[in-house]
Amino acid sequence: MEVKSRYVTIKHHINGAPKQSDFEVQTVTLSLSLDPGSNDVLVKNLYVSIDPYQLNRMKDYSASQMASKYALAVLPGQAINSYGVGRVVASANPSYIKDDLIVGLIGWEEYTLVRGEDAIMIRKLDTTEFPLSYHVSTLGLSGLTAYGGFFNVCKPKKGETVFVSAASGSVGNIVGQYAKLLGCYVVGCAGTKQKVDLLTDKLGFDAAFNYKETTDLKSTVKRYFPDGIDMYFDNVGGEMLEAAVENMNMFGRVAVCGVISEYTDAKRRAGPNMLDVVYKRITIQGFLAADYMNDFLDFISKTSDHIRNGRMHVIEDISHSLESIPLAFEGLFAGDNIGKKIVQIADI
Known part of the structure; x- marks a missing residue:
């Protein structure tokens, strides 16, 4: 069995303020039959993060592209990875089963195939105490x-x-x-x-x-x-x-x-x-x-407690549908968002 996955990509490098016309939606076909032993995981993406730093990845050159593996250059036509929350639809990885919720590096796309060597970039979401979007915003990166x-x-x-x-x-x-x-x-x-x-x-x-x-x-x-x-x-x-x-x-x-x-x-x-x-x-x-991934558990524990007890507010600005990603990204640089900008691609 296969699924068709639409994804947002750039048409060309973007060296100024981004516009919707700089982006396009392409489609790729992904197999639901994963190779045993590959440790691959196929994820249906639910919420994805929209962040200003991504623009530096879309330029023909930025010093950030050479300084961090999280800011590598994005080429025209290439899928754009991003932090988000998704649901496992197929797994060859013993750490995940179908319908597990995960949070981590997925993409501006309907489905992400997380290769075995990249599985360390996602983790199982064991709690649904808070809305899933919180794990992209205040409880995310x-x-x-x-x-x-x-x-x-x-x-x-x-x-x-x-x-x-x-x-x-x-x-x-x-x-x-x-x-x-x-x-x-x-x-x-x-x-x-x-x-x-x-x-x-x-x-x-x-x-x-x-x-x-x-x-x-x-x-x-x-x-x-x-x-x-x-x-x-x-x-x-x-x-x-x-x-x-x-x-x-x-x-x-x-x-x-x-x-x-x-x-x-x-x-x-x-x-x-x-x-x-x-x-x-x-x-x-x-x-x-x-730099502070070693503090992640401490951060999650303390911040969750603040939210749970009403000491912190979660401020989110959520758009809906894959097609809304270019406008959401453009809006970051016009100051349109209040709080964390997120796009909900699908329901759980």
Whole structure:
């Protein structure tokens, strides 16, 4: 028996802002009869993650393509892998049986054939306590990114000050909630009034501002941090990073999660005042979620408990159908999403 699987791919390399017209849907036929001993697993994909970093994989060149196996270049016509949740429909792997739910590296496609050598990139989902989408958002790599970056890079202490850019996004909203639970003073920035209101009214940020409504970021940041910033969780880079570093305290820490301001315009670059970095002894550290996989069980346990007891909110923005993926991806760079952007490809 066979299944036809549609998948989203790029028509050509994308070196600027992505558009729906840059993508197309192709079809491949997959066999339900897997070779015994291959350890292959065929997965029907249910929810997949839509992430800004994927754009760097679609360019004809990005330094990220050479730096991480999770950011390898995507060629036109090639399936695009992504984190997600799926259901096993066939298995030659003794660790999985038909109808098992799995979470891990699947793809922007209806079915993913997980080869035996790649089976370490998925794991069985043993609980259905939470909606499946949570395992793509707050209990997925976005949550681990926030957890690892905040607790391991920022090394926070109760009472310290925290600034979060793109604070209503998939990672930033979680960072802010962790920081408030720890007892920090937290300010976030976002691009619309709706997002700013979400940060203060629902997520408990001490303050938030719309960066699009200010002409002087440095003075705006100073107004919200009159006594300086201890930690800056950076998702955007550029002028926001400049403004944060100028307002940082001695021995401030910057966790660099992303630089989305540069993803669509390589010429738009800005950097912090390095004299500030030197004389304030500021630490600036980039990181990836993969750096903290050893903390995954601890992250899942603590974050699940926060969600279970109403101490954390899960903020998701879910679109539906495989065909919606290009629009969902385009929307990331227009600031359309609030929280984690996910596409539901199929029902369980």
